[in-house]
Amino acid sequence: MxxxxxxxxxxxxxxxxxxxxxxxxxxxxxFEDSVVITKTDNNLQWGPCPEFMPAGCGIAVLHGDPGKKNADIFFKVPANTQIPNHKHTSAERMVLVSGELEVTYEGEDSQVLKEGTYAYGPAQKPHSAKCGDSPCVLFIAFEEPVDAFAVEE
The missing domain is CATH 1.20.5 (Single alpha-helices involved in coiled-coils or other helix-helix interfaces)
Incomplete structure (x- = not known):
């Protein structure tokens, strides 16, 4: 029993x-849908950059909500453009999609990013950049909401 x-x-x-x-x-x-987007995708919606950024600058949201954590964007600037000294609340994980971009973080030597180069930028660390002879498109993954603040040099 x-x-x-x-x-x-x-x-x-x-x-x-x-x-x-x-x-x-x-x-x-x-499951959410997968996402595949190219830098020339006709469905990209390019919005303006913060006012202190150069003319012709654009941001396109690729995934997520830029007002919340973990958003991905494309950041583009015209050729021969200087990106002024600025910082972000979030760390940035970046891959240069097109062009050549010289990036200088405060207290560090300048680094030249070429197409396909990965770069990491710490949160709150001031940096500036200069796009080379062809337009630059940079993929950026933000951990915190997307923002940028001008830093006086």
Whole structure:
């Protein structure tokens, strides 16, 4: 009798776990859609940069909400453009998509980014940049909401 009761108890436990796993699986939110975007995508919506940035500068949101954490953007500037000294609340993870960009972080030597170069910029660290002879497009992943603040030199 004891063995039959243990077997019944085991079956009830397994059925309960299966039910809970099924409910949990279906209660989860559906997966979000994947995203594939190129720098020349016709659906990109380029918006303005902060006022202190140079004329012709643009920002396009690729993924996320720029007012919230973890947004990805394209940042573009015309050829031969100087990007003034500025900083961000967030760290930046960047890949230069096109052009050549010389970046200088406060207290560091300048670095030249070429197409495909990855760069990391610490939060709150002032930096400036200069785009070379062709337009620059930079992919930037922000950990915190997207922002930029001018820094007096």
């Amino acid at each position: 004891k063995t039959l009761f243990q077997s019944f108890k085991t079956k009830i436990l397994l059925l309960s776990l299966t039910f809970l796993a099924t409910v949990t699986l279906f209660a989860q939110e559906p």
